[in-house]
Amino acid sequence: MKFLTPIILVLSLVLCGCNAVKEDAAAAKETNKQEQLSSKKNDESKVEKNRAKSLSDVYVPNPQVSDDTKLLHAGQTIEDSKGKVTLKGIASLNKSYSVGPVEMKIKNVKLLHNKPTYSLMDYFHSYTENYEEFNFIKVEVELVNKSDQTVYFGPIAHLKTNNGETRNFEDDFYIEYLGGEIKPNGSKQGALGFIIEKSSPDVKWIEIQTSNVLDQNHKEIGKSQKIKIDF
Helix, strand or coil: CCCHHHHHHHHHHHHHHHHHHHHHHHHHHHHHHHHHHHHHHHHHHHHHHHCCECCCCCCCCCCCCCCCCCCCCCCCEEEECCEEEEEEEEEEEEEEEEECCEEEEEEEEEEEEEEECHHHHHHHHCCCCCCCCEEEEEEEEEEEECCCCCEEECCCCEEEECCCCEEEHHHCCCCCCCCEEECCCCEEEEEEEEEECCCCCCCCEEEEECCCEECCCCCEEECCCEEEEEC
16 A cells, blocks of 8 residues: 555646646637637728628718718708718719629719818818818719629729819728729629819719729729719
């Protein structure tokens, strides 16, 4: 028995050590799993933040501009924490255009006057010297890729007014990620906003030109279109 006691003690210590190692390994594995889940959630959050809204999503107002959805008649005004917006003109089209495999529906086009709140003036200063108040064109669109391949498309590559003023896609201050990739049978919806400097004579119409539609290899599969819209 005297000889067995040390052996039993050694075996006990070995077993305890093995259990401790197993517990440490399990804890490390669980910690690693949690870190991977956290990293995945962060990545998904980033993707979600940068993703354009699909047609099934609830429309979320732009963070820089007052929600003008209730402005349907010229002269109407709305004021909130983002500033004061007045509707100067509207063209409610709800008209669809086919550009290659992409169906683009133009819902509303609005001419608006914006007086942003002081805290947002710096944001608009990068788009215009008249950042305290300005006119802008808002174009609401829906895009549907009716093909079974990824395509690349921009709803507005260029915009021109009857005053001869021009804007391109880089001037869009709504930044709702409507241009670029559209997944197979995928969709996007949202708005684009372009500040205009010339308001005299009155803006009576605009002409927008879409981009071409490109396939996965960036080869053209749809010609750009020009669309004239009267206010």
